[in-house]
Amino acid sequence: MFEGQRAPDYGSQGEVRLTFAENGSSKVGVRFDKQIPGGIDLGGSCELDHGLFCSVDSLCLDGPGWEDRAKHSFDVVFEFASEESQQVPVILFLKDVEKICGNNYTYHGLKNKLESFPAGVFIVGSQIQTDARKDKSNNGSPWLKFSYSQAAILDLAFQDSFGRAGEKNKEALKMSKHITKLFPNKVTIESPEDETELSQWKQLLGRDIEILKAKANFLKIQSFLTRHGMECTDLESVVCVKDRNLTSECVDKIVGYALSYQLKDHPIQTPGKDARVVLSGVSLKYGIDLLESIQSGPKKKSTKKSLKDVVTENEFEKRLLPDVIPPDEIGVTFEDIGALENVKETLQELVMLPLQRPELFSKGQLMKPCKGILLFGPPGTGKTMLAKAVATEAGANFINISMSSIASKWFGEGEKYVKAVFSLASKISPSVIFVDEVDGMLGRRENPGEHEAMRKMKNEFMVNWDGLRTKDKERVLVLAATNRPFDLDEAVVRRLPRRLMVNLPDAPNRKKILSVILAKEDLADDVDLEALANLTDGYSGSDLKNLCITAAHRPIREILEREKKERTLAEAENRPAPPQCCSGDVRSLKFSDFKHAHEQVCASISSDSKNMNELVQWNDLYGEGGSRHKTPLSYFM
DSSP, X not given: OOTTOOOOOTTOOEEEEEOOTTOTTSOEEEEESSOOTTOBOTTTXXXXXXXXXXXXXXXOOOOTTHHHHHHHHHHHHHHHXXXXXXXSOEEEEEOOGGGTSSSHHHHHHHHHHHHTOOTTEEEEEEEEEOSOOOGGGGTTOGGGOOOOOSEEEEEEEOOOTTOOGGGOOHHHHHHHHHHHHHOOEEEEEOOOSSHHHHHHXXXXXXXXXXXXXXXXXXXXXXXXHHHTTEEETTHHHHOOOOSSOOOHHHXXXXXXXXXXXXXXXXXXXXXXXXXXXXXXXXXXXXXXXHHHHHHHTTSOOOOSOOGGGOOOSXXXXXHHGGGEEOGXXXXXXXXXXXXXXXXXXXXXXXXXXXXXXGGGGOSSSTTOOOOEEEEEOSTTSSHHHXXXXXXXXXXXXXXXXXXXXXXXXXXXXXXXXXXXXXXXXXXXXXXXXXXXXXXXHSBOTTOTTOOHXXXXXXXXXXXXXXXXXXXXXOOEEEEEEESOGGGBOHHHHHTOOEEXXXXXXXXXXXXXXXXXXXXXXXXXTTOOHHXXXXXXXXXXXXXXXXXXXXXXXXXXXXXXXXXXXXXXXXXXXXXXXXXXXXXXXXXXXXXXHHHHHHHHOXXXXXXXXXXXXXXXXXXXXXXXXXXXXXXXXXXXO
């Protein structure tokens, strides 16, 4: 079914116009007598809105007496319920009543049956509601009339953010009127608000979905076997595929694999005319397992909910969802970061353990997970890489927030984007909200030149971060990074209780960083990483990487110069140019290459600069392990 299409009502009549002889299990094109919502013209084979591709299993031959056969199932159920009600009260559950009440014929037949039921029968119907009717708009609505009647409707109201009341067509309104007349009493089942009850409710829904998928897959395989003259004695005990819906192609492959497996050991003798192939349960189980192993591939099966399955409540969450990076797509781990061992250990304790083992932090009030961590220090020291590695190691979704992702030209939409960031992070938790250069977004609010919209965005960010409605046990962490922590607003600093300075590396740490950068490079025997680390005093991690890149270009530059000389010499001697060099001709990196690069690439930060002094002072006052000692003002200025 495509978007906008709806399955025809039960009992709709039509004519098969398109068939595919090459694939008998595929769908066929049917031209229906009545218009079909979202129907097509079958490539010019019928009128527009009358055609639809249908599965063969959902069609039955329009022969004499088909109406009686269709009515027979209802008659048997109602007669049985009437007889049983004379002994004990009976509750009759009609599932998916919207499929029954779609056309006038089935509606009037069901209406007559309901009116003639004895007093001992209570009828409950279920409807999966696809439009998002809110409770606020239902005041005084006929959908919420509660009168004492024998029939009631149980409505599973799953909210769909894309539903719009104005998009209802005439067929949907007609069906709604039929359901309202048959079942005047309505009970809407909403999701529980309590976290514990909501978790249990989701588990029950997941279990019901698995049962429905397993039942549907069982019927598909059973129908396929019957249609092709085969059967399986242990079909019900073997078929238990509940993690996905099997397509017709999947069922075809499963039976094919099972048949091939069985024919290896038990070849079929010359069968009779009416002989049926009997598949063993072991063979069918082999076919299911083989298909599952082929489709899953070498990757591990993810136990977390896919981001595609996240239900967004509004357009702001919908726009932010593509920017979320799953942990397996970040590609940065702690092994990719040389040095910073103290910072890694602190992040392991503060971030990764609460996200990975929340049960250890559920006791008492002092074990609540940390909601905010600030990484500050000079540029190029690896703050952003640390944030990515934290999300990867903790298995958390990564949301990178910047002004471009939450700012809007419309006044007031910036606050809605900020709110959507935290609501989306809560849905896909565990998650890490990373704000790089946080001083630009959450700087001091006393700036007289600041726009009113920017101040409102800051207030909204802090309210959703740690306000009245925030939940203490929510596995959402705000990880901020900045080069200027002294420009942050005091309220932001308060919400970042752990403040870690990522300083310039010393000589031993520079050696570790160089070993990580040069781990996959071809180095000559004279390369001494310890000597190179001592040579690069004051270099940041980014400076060291730029130094190594510059050194790696020197052998390539030598090859290009040699090729140019050989080409010039060949032209002078009037002979063909020599072949170009390949990657195997590039020599190993020598220590002289790094010395030459050291003359070109210098440290980007001075340890005696004003910014570095301010960072050290701020770390002493507010950072981890600071002295907290304020220098008193001298009497002599």
